[in-house]
Amino acid sequence: MKDKERGIRYVAPSLIVLTLVTVYPVLYVFYLSLHRKLLIFNISKFIALDNYLFLIRDERFWNALRNTAYFTGLSVALELLLGLGIAVLLNRSFRLKGASRAIVLIPWAIPTVVSARMWEMMFNTDFGVINYLLGVKINWLGSPFWAIHAAIFVDVWKTTPFVVILLTAGLQVIPRELYSAARIDGAGSWQMFRSVTLPLLLPVILVVLLFRTLDAFRVFDAVYVLTGGGPANSTETVSIYAYKVLFQTLQFGYGSALSLVVFFCTGSIGIFYIRLMTGRRT
Amino acid sequence: MRYLALLAVFVLIVVPNCSSEKSDSATRVRIVFKHGKISGDPEEFRLLLRHFERRNPGIAVRDETLPASTDEQHQFYVTNLEGGRADFDVFSMDVIWVPEFSRAGWLMDLSDMLPQEERLDFFPGPIRAVTFDNRIYAIPWYIDAGLLFYRKDILAKYGFKPPEKWDNLVSVSRALMSRDPGLYGFIWQGKQYEGLVCNALEFIWSNNGDIIDGDRLVINSGENIYALRFMRDLIYRYRVSPSLVTTATEEPCRHIFGKGKAVFMRNWPYAWNLFNAEDSPVKGKVGVTVLPSFKKGRSSSTLGGWQLGIYRHTKHPGEARKLIKFLISPESQKALSLAAGYNPVRKSLYRDRDLITKQPFLPGLFRVFMKARPRPVTPYYMMISQVLQPEFSAAITGIRSPAAALTSAQKQIGHILEAGHER
Amino acid sequence: MKRAGFYALLAVVMLYCAGPLAWQLITSIKLSGEIAVLPPLVSTNPTAAHYLSVFHDYSFARYILNSLIVAGSTTILSLLLGSICSFGLAKLRVPFASLVLAFILSVSMFPPIATVSPLYIIIRTLGLRDTLAALVMTHTVFSLPLTVWVLTNFFRTVPDDIYHAARIDGCRPFQVYWKIMLPLSLPAVFTTAILVFIFSWNEFLFALTFTSASARTVPVAIALFPGIHEMPWGEIAAASVIVTLPIILLVLLFQRKIVEGLTSGAVKG
Numbered sequence: 008m009k010d011k012e013r014g015i016r017y018v019a020p021s022l023i024v025l026t027l028v029t030v031y032p033v034l035y036v037f038y039l040s041l042h043r044k045l046l047i048f049n050i051s052k053f054i055a056l057d058n059y060l061f062l063i064r065d066e067r068f069w070n071a072l073r074n075t076a077y078f079t080g081l082s083v084a085l086e087l088l089l090g091l092g093i094a095v096l097l098n099r100s101f102r103l104k105g106a107s108r109a110i111v112l113i114p115w116a117i118p119t120v121v122s123a124r125m126w127e128m129m130f131n132t133d134f135g136v137i138n139y140l141l142g143v144k145i146n147w148l149g150s151p152f153w154a155i156h157a158a159i160f161v162d163v164w165k166t167t168p169f170v171v172i173l174l175t176a177g178l179q180v181i182p183r184e185l186y187s188a189a190r191i192d193g194a195g196s197w198q199m200f201r202s203v204t205l206p207l208l209l210p211v212i213l214v215v216l217l218f219r220t221l222d223a224f225r226v227f228d229a230v231y232v233l234t235g236g237g238p239a240n241s242t243e244t245v246s247i248y249a250y251k252v253l254f255q256t257l258q259f260g261y262g263s264a265l266s267l268v269v270f271f272c273t274g275s276i277g278i279f280y281i282r283l284m285t286g287r288r289t
Numbered sequence: 290m291r292y293l294a295l296l297a298v299f300v301l302i303v304v305p306n307c308s309s310e311k312s313d314s315a316t317r318v319r320i321v322f323k324h325g326k327i328s329g330d331p332e333e334f335r336l337l338l339r340h341f342e343r344r345n346p347g348i349a350v351r352d353e354t355l356p357a358s359t360d361e362q363h364q365f366y367v368t369n370l371e372g373g374r375a376d377f378d379v380f381s382m383d384v385i386w387v388p389e390f391s392r393a394g395w396l397m398d399l400s401d402m403l404p405q406e407e408r409l410d411f412f413p414g415p416i417r418a419v420t421f422d423n424r425i426y427a428i429p430w431y432i433d434a435g436l437l438f439y440r441k442d443i444l445a446k447y448g449f450k451p452p453e454k455w456d457n458l459v460s461v462s463r464a465l466m467s468r469d470p471g472l473y474g475f476i477w478q479g480k481q482y483e484g485l486v487c488n489a490l491e492f493i494w495s496n497n498g499d500i501i502d503g504d505r506l507v508i509n510s511g512e513n514i515y516a517l518r519f520m521r522d523l524i525y526r527y528r529v530s531p532s533l534v535t536t537a538t539e540e541p542c543r544h545i546f547g548k549g550k551a552v553f554m555r556n557w558p559y560a561w562n563l564f565n566a567e568d569s570p571v572k573g574k575v576g577v578t579v580l581p582s583f584k585k586g587r588s589s590s591t592l593g594g595w596q597l598g599i600y601r602h603t604k605h606p607g608e609a610r611k612l613i614k615f616l617i618s619p620e621s622q623k624a625l626s627l628a629a630g631y632n633p634v635r636k637s638l639y640r641d642r643d644l645i646t647k648q649p650f651l652p653g654l655f656r657v658f659m660k661a662r663p664r665p666v667t668p669y670y671m672m673i674s675q676v677l678q679p680e681f682s683a684a685i686t687g688i689r690s691p692a693a694a695l696t697s698a699q700k701q702i703g704h705i706l707e708a709g710h711e712r
Numbered sequence: 713m714k715r716a717g718f719y720a721l722l723a724v725v726m727l728y729c730a731g732p733l734a735w736q737l738i739t740s741i742k743l744s745g746e747i748a749v750l751p752p753l754v755s756t757n758p759t760a761a762h763y764l765s766v767f768h769d770y771s772f773a774r775y776i777l778n779s780l781i782v783a784g785s786t787t788i789l790s791l792l793l794g795s796i797c798s799f800g801l802a803k804l805r806v807p808f809a810s811l812v813l814a815f816i817l818s819v820s821m822f823p824p825i826a827t828v829s830p831l832y833i834i835i836r837t838l839g840l841r842d843t844l845a846a847l848v849m850t851h852t853v854f855s856l857p858l859t860v861w862v863l864t865n866f867f868r869t870v871p872d873d874i875y876h877a878a879r880i881d882g883c884r885p886f887q888v889y890w891k892i893m894l895p896l897s898l899p900a901v902f903t904t905a906i907l908v909f910i911f912s913w914n915e916f917l918f919a920l921t922f923t924s925a926s927a928r929t930v931p932v933a934i935a936l937f938p939g940i941h942e943m944p945w946g947e948i949a950a951a952s953v954i955v956t957l958p959i960i961l962l963v964l965l966f967q968r969k970i971v972e973g974l975t976s977g978a979v980k981g
Binding site for chain 3: 013014015016017018020021022024025028029030031032033035036039093096099101105107108109110111112113114115116117118119120121122124125126128129133134135136139164168169172173175176221224225227228231232246249250253254259262263266267269270273274277
């Protein structure tokens with residue numbers, strides 16, 4: 008067949024728009040980050056690596072990076088555990104299985120902004136339903152300790168369905184015979200889970216971890232709407248810090264430097280996981 | 290095929306950028322007026338604008354409401370004005386934005402609208418806030434300042450007077466709280482947002498502290514550390530402020546106080562009318578006075594309020610000026626004060642009989658507004674505030690010591706101002 | 713006994729997933745005065761006032777229309793571009809095909825925050841600020857990786873013989889794509905369409921940054937609800953219910969499709 012050059016023509020449009028709207032901006036953002044650029048006052052001056060030198064000494068940046076790492080680690084771990092539990096639960100056969108699966112998808116489908124607003128109302132100290140049901144008066148979004156955990160909770164609630172879906176699919180391709188064989192060997196259900204389910208599910212778990220870690224690390228909407236980064240920046244992630252610098256005061260130079268940090272971190276996380284996955288396969 | 294049809298629909302709708310306004314008559318000039326939400330009944334404000342249209346038959350005004358918080362409104366204006374193609378003519382600005390917007394070249398010079406003799410009728414604080422490089426870039430619209438609300442009935446019952454010093458407020462609160470354990474002592478706005486800066490400055494100023502003195506950055510001072518530590522102590526040491534103040538904005542405070550659950554509250558004047566509404570549980574029980582001060586300092590209120598400006602590149606400067614002139618006229622000021630409880634910027638109205646009968650505490654506000662202090666008047670204020678908000682929040686929640694928070698703030702603000710000076 | 717335990721556990725999970733939305737529904741029909749106090753949990757005197765107010769006072773009809781146009785156009789454009797690209801990758805010879813696919817996938821890992829500042833400048837320069845076109849453009853590109861990935865995987869499962877037979881019958885490659893591959897792949901196309909639509913309907917960062925008034929979408933409108941000093945919680949709840957219902961309906965109707973789409977690739981790959 009002489010369809011070779013044709014193939015390029017089919018792929019080219021997508022490649023071109025992807026390059027224009029994602030690759031080119033990332034190069035541009037790097038260029039911006041080498042400038043002191045205050046869009047408001049029309050100030051634009053090349054300052055080489057000054058923004059990065061300031062960044063290294065910027066306590067607020069390090070605080071944001073710590074928050075992001077903590078947020079990512081804890082929420083991904085919880086999502087995985089909870090998702091695994093629900094997936095195993097739903098993998099049994101029972102009536103209303105289809106309906107229950109659809110209900111589990113609800114949090115995933117709700118716009119992140121809406122879910123943040125919903126929880127914000129439920130976390131309200133005075134008239135929130137959570138305090139009412141627990142019979143306490145905790146200032147969830149006002150105390151630095153609770154606020155970051157509330158944010159993690161909202162993220163876990165919102166994204167667990169995604170984990171459930173992927174793990175359920177993974178569970179379904181595990182051959183039934185393996186379980187019956189294990190049962191004959193006298194394995195209990197915990198042992199079966201450990202020696203059959205977990206190892207065979209591992210590739211899917213890695214994929215889940217990859218997607219979720221990348222998403223959690225660049226978290227923006229949920230936290231931005233829920234707490235705006237407060238109190239005392241205890242929930243400010245790097246994305247939120249970058250966004251505030253970029254669009255509340257239009258400091259495009261330093262803001263770009265901050266947003267590039269998110270780019271490099273997610274890039275490294277992606278490469279790390281992909282190495283791990285391909286390493287396992289060979 | 291169906292896709293193509295949909296695509297065609299999409300192009301039809303999007304490309305002309307949805308300009309489907311029905312112009313009621315082609316001869317009228319339409320100007321767009323953007324402002325924050327007007328409190329009270331929105332119809333009253335619309336009536337005022339219709340009144341303007343009747344008087345100026347050639348002009349139609351379309352007014353559009355912006356998002357809630359001042360920070361969000363700021364982002365809206367900055368991104369729209371910066372693009373150089375804003376689609377509005379007249380807009381209202383928080384008192385802290387005017388130098389920034391003037392420096393950015395987005396505002397029309399309105400100095401001629403306020404000749405010297407006219408200027409004398411306005412409060413001095415707002416005039417200072419709208420002046421940049423000796424020109425006037427916006428006209429004050431209504432004025433706000435921080436006040437201390439207190440429960441007249443409770444204080445009277447136990448024989449206390451409204452406190453004039455902060456430590457006095459603490460002791461009165463503690464005494465009353467021990468008699469009624471369900472009561473909060475003093476509530477104020479401590480969430481990480483612009484309102485926290487307003488609150489904190491009142492403590493700082495009333496201890497003779499400041500942020501910027503002339504050209505000098507004086508934020509890391511003993512006076513300021515003392516004031517911030519006192520704010521934190523209100524919550525954690527004296528326990529007269531509940532920990533919910535660290536997330537509170539104006540309305541939650543107003544609700545708590547309005548339900549009769551607190552003795553003292555710091556808030557803006559708008560709360561007064563709401564407390565005295567027919568169905569209010571605290572009707573007739575609320576008093577208002579100036580904020581307390583520390584031993585050595587004097588009572589200080591942060592200046593708030595909104596100003597009207599004209600977009601530099603508007604196509605209808607004449608009509609826009611007419612609208613502003615109308616909105617700041619004594620009649621309109623009076624109407625807005627009656628309808629929405631917005632306080633006039635004209636001093637003469639504080640002697641107006643009608644107004645005083647309907648708003649008896651207005652004369653009392655006069656001396657507060659006369660002395661209300663603007664936040665640092667600099668084009669870099671928003672950047673400075675972005676630094677102050679989290680640092681103050683960290684200090685009052687106890688994440689950082691006040692000294693550490695102020696040291697860090699001094700460093701960051703220094704960096705911003707340095708960058709601004711070099712150009 | 714064990715069975716009862718299972719159902720109890722299941723009930724807890726269902727309540728956890730659907731409870732918050734149900735609470736939102738309950739809140740949205742409470743009177744404003746009742747929202748700020750608990751108990752009672754459920755309104756004694758349900759009202760539709762907040763729903764009316766959302767349309768009357770906050771022009772939500774406009775925002776919903778905007779969101780529909782953006783999500784609809786994004787879905788169409790993304791599927792058109794993506795399916796053509798996938799066809800090339802799956803059925804035609806493309807040099808370094810796997811590298812190209814890897815590149816497209818890696819784009820899905822790009823954090824939007826890292827591109828938002830230059831995109832803002834570009835959009836402003838093109839005069840596209842506060843237009844729906846700006847959102848359609850960015851949403852289309854950021855949903856392309858997903859579209860290409862799902863469709864390439866699906867096209868690969870269509871036997872090559874069909875392609876060759878059609879070519880021998882005199883079809884040009886584009887005709888094969890348009891007349892044979894697309895119709896054959898309707899289920900996969902549909903699945904992808906749902907996912908892209910939901911992505912675009914829910915997207916916040918770009919919508920927040922590139923629009924200000926006339927092109928505002930629903931999520932941004934909900935995040936930036938106007939109030940004076942307070943949050944109009946009743947209206948927010950009503951608006952949340954309004955934007956969420958269409959999506960929930962999609963999910964309940966097409967649960968199986970969505971699951972297929974999300975897992976395609978992730979498990980096989």
